[in-house]
Amino acid sequence: xxxxxxxxxxxxxxxxxxxxxxxxxxxxxxxxxxxxxxxxxxxxxxxxxxxxxxxxxxxxxxxxxxxxxxxxxxxxxxxxxxxxxxxxxxxxxxxxxxxxxxxxxxxxxxxxxxxxxxxxxxxxxxxxxxxxxxxxxxxxxxx
Amino acid sequence: xxxxxxxxxxxxxxxxxxxxxxxxxxxxxxxxxxxxxxxxxxxxxxxxxxxxxxxxxxxxxxxxxxxxxxxxxxxxxxxxxxxxxxxxxxxxxxxxxxxxxxxxxxxxxxxxxxxxxxxxxxxxxxxxxxxxxxxxxxxxxxxxxxxxxxxxxxxxxxxxxxxxxxxxxxxxxxxxxxxxxx
Numbered sequence: 001x002x003x004x005x006x007x008x009x010x011x012x013x014x015x016x017x018x019x020x021x022x023x024x025x026x027x028x029x030x031x032x033x034x035x036x037x038x039x040x041x042x043x044x045x046x047x048x049x050x051x052x053x054x055x056x057x058x059x060x061x062x063x064x065x066x067x068x069x070x071x072x073x074x075x076x077x078x079x080x081x082x083x084x085x086x087x088x089x090x091x092x093x094x095x096x097x098x099x100x101x102x103x104x105x106x107x108x109x110x111x112x113x114x115x116x117x118x119x120x121x122x123x124x125x126x127x128x129x130x131x132x133x134x135x136x137x138x139x140x141x142x143x
Numbered sequence: 144x145x146x147x148x149x150x151x152x153x154x155x156x157x158x159x160x161x162x163x164x165x166x167x168x169x170x171x172x173x174x175x176x177x178x179x180x181x182x183x184x185x186x187x188x189x190x191x192x193x194x195x196x197x198x199x200x201x202x203x204x205x206x207x208x209x210x211x212x213x214x215x216x217x218x219x220x221x222x223x224x225x226x227x228x229x230x231x232x233x234x235x236x237x238x239x240x241x242x243x244x245x246x247x248x249x250x251x252x253x254x255x256x257x258x259x260x261x262x263x264x265x266x267x268x269x270x271x272x273x274x275x276x277x278x279x280x281x282x283x284x285x286x287x288x289x290x291x292x293x294x295x296x297x298x299x300x301x302x303x304x305x306x307x308x309x310x311x312x313x314x315x316x317x318x319x320x321x322x323x324x325x
Contacts, residue, residue: 030279033194041202048210076303079296094292104278111288121299125306126207132313133214
């Protein structure tokens with residue numbers, strides 16, 4: 001944990017905005033630049049920033065590792081699940097037209113969940129890699 | 144016109160950063176200059192109106208990978224060992240490969256040429272029909288998530304596989320009662 005008060009204060013101010021910006025990038029990707037990948041990376045960067053300033057243990061308390069590992073798989077399952085939902089509703093794999101009575105609404109729904117899946121997996125993978133790298137150095141120091 | 148000048152200035156700064164990375168022996172400085180390089184790249188991409196890629200480059204290239212490289216430096220120490228052989232052969236290979244790549248760009252269509260093949264194949268259909276068919280005004284999102292949904296599923300699977308691979312390599316198994324060994 002850093003003792004630098006400037007970093008700690010700036011971090012506390014900026015991290016919530018980074019997370020909100022990630023949500024904006026995720027859910028406004030239909031209209032503006034961005035989408036699941038960018039949003040997932042920004043979420044991961046915000047938590048990594050938190051981990052650098054307040055220590056790895058604090059980051060692990062805020063976003064526990066079992067959660068990160070579940071997110072990593074959950075996103076892909078969500079994406080693939082949207083495809084299976086298309087089959088169950090009588091279409092082809094990853095066919096969004098059948099997801100709603102109105103084909104255009106079905107497209108919007110499919111894109112929404114698929115992008116959510118991308119964001120979840122990307123943020124999970126980035127965070128997990130950070131935890132592994134940072135944790136490895138720490139463990140070696142102690143051992 | 145201003146954009147061309149800005150991109151040229153950014154590319155010149157990136158070239159300077161690349162030379163600095165090569166000449167620098169302190170790896171901590173190399174990682175920091177690498178982050179600066181990524182930020183310059185992100186700015187150049189933003190100037191080229193590629194906002195999505197610029198965002199990704201700023202977050203991944205300058206942010207996350209800089210942190211990961213610093214984490215790696217923490218493990219291996221931050222002074223580069225002096226190379227045992229001379230720089231002549233690697234420099235020659237890099238120059239030849241670089242010139243080949245530059246030569247290859249002469250076969251590409253001019254930048255943002257509307258007559259380029261890539262803009263005349265399926266792109267017009269996406270631009271015209273995309274908003275009507277998907278209801279999504281941002282064509283990039285429509286193409287990525289809907290028209291090219293299978294490709295994106297593959298990409299996400301690649302990211303997932305990379306994450307699982309890193310977990311498999313770096314996770315330390317803790318034996319009951321014993322010290323964890325890498």
